[in-house]
Amino acid sequence: MEKLVIIGLGLIGGSLALDLKQRMGFKVYGIDQNPDHIQKALELGIIDAEMNPSELSQASVVIIAVPVNVIPHVLKKVLDTIATNTLVFDVGSVKNEICKSIENHPKRMNFVAAHPLAGTEFSGPEAAILNLFDEKVNIICEADKTDWKILDKAISLFKKLNMRIKMMNPIEHDRHIAYVSHLSHVSSFMLGKTVLEIEKNEQAIFDMASTGFASTVRLAKSSATTWTPIFLENKENVIRSLDEYIKNLIEFKEMIVNNDSDALNKTMKETNYIKSILNGIKQPN
Template identity: 65%
Template sequence: MKKAVIIGLGLIGGSMALELKKRLGYYIAGIDVSAANVQKALELGIIDEETDYNHLTDAEVVLIAVPVNHIVEVLLKVLDKAGDNTLVMDAGSVKGHICRSVAKHPRRELFVAAHPMAGTEHSGPEAALYDLFDGKVMALCEVDDSNWQLLDRAFSIVKALNMRVKMMTPTDHDLHTAYVSHLSHVSSFMLGKTVLEIEKDEAHIFDLASTGFASTVRLAKSDAQMWCPIFLENRDNVLKALNEYIKNLEAFRTLIENNDAEALTQNIHEANYIRKILK
């Protein structure tokens, strides 16, 4: 039976394990720094056994789904320990530092730099879901540096997950994810924080929150241990995105202060164009 090793048994790693078992018949071995996560993943049937870095040589696939600030350390260890025919993929949402760190590694060709553009606000093995990746994008970077046979295996996995492939440079990936993913999390975190600071009575938040508020602030429930490293690893791009966002917020505030209904309406109409992009 084909064997896959999942390192990091949270939402993404756990969901990938479920799908590799269901859709491709892989036997799943798991590694996690948390013994509790390993035990829960075993109980939930997400993995078939616990393993360690000394048992990677017979794996067809190793997926690294740890927080982004630990990926390089884990990736270097995996490349040193993996078999010659082992596909190594990561799931990090910041790619530049990762790709630079392994560029000169003698076994670089085993690695396919990947980012499944999917997720929820939940974390841990209990958050793992079937069908999480359906219809989503798998970003792949620097594919020319990967062994073509292993890259073909990666494509087969992506196809089985019903995902679309988007090939990008690490620079483009990190820039665009700062705007379409990382900034939305910053916005949600700070909206949640602002409301909590202003509304001291939690009952008011619960009673008056509309579906609009709930959907906008949903990401504020995301795990700090995951997102703090992402913001710092992609600091320059996140700061650029934040500067643009703050500029628009300040302009919008000025329009309200000036009671400028016409300009407010125009701003909202301009933002409505997003409907044509996100259908």
């Protein structure tokens, strides 16, 4: 039985473990600095056993699902240890620095820089769920730097997860993802912060929180431990996206200050175009 090793037993790592165990019959091993995560993952059946990092040469597939700021360090150690035919991929949402960190490693050809666009606002092994990746996009960067047999193995695995694969340059990936993912999280965190600061009555928030507010602020429940490194690792792109967002907020505020109903109406109608782009995208539960 082939051995799958998950390094980082949170939402993404745990969900990959559950799906790949069920769909591909792997024996799944876990590595995590938090012993509570190991214990919980064992109790929940996410992993079959813990593995010592020194034993990684036995693995057929290694998935790195740790915070993005430590992926380069972990990735180098993994590549130093694995066998010649082992597939290694990460799931980080910032790709350029990771790719640069191992560009000259002798086992660079074993690595696939991946970013599955899937997740929820929950974290830890308890958040792991089956079928998280079905019909989601998985971005692969610098596919040409991976050995074709290793890449074929990775694509076969992603297809078993029912993922749609898109190839992208890591610099372009980080720029685009700052707008469509990272800015969404900043916006949600700051909306939650604003409401908590202005509205001190928690019961009022609970009673009056419409589905619109709940869905908009949903991402504010995301793990700070996960998202702080993401914002800092993609700093330039996040700042650029925030500059644009703040500019639009100020302009929108001015329209309201000036009772400019025509400008408000025009701005919102033009923004309705987003519906035509998002039609067909499965919304989170």
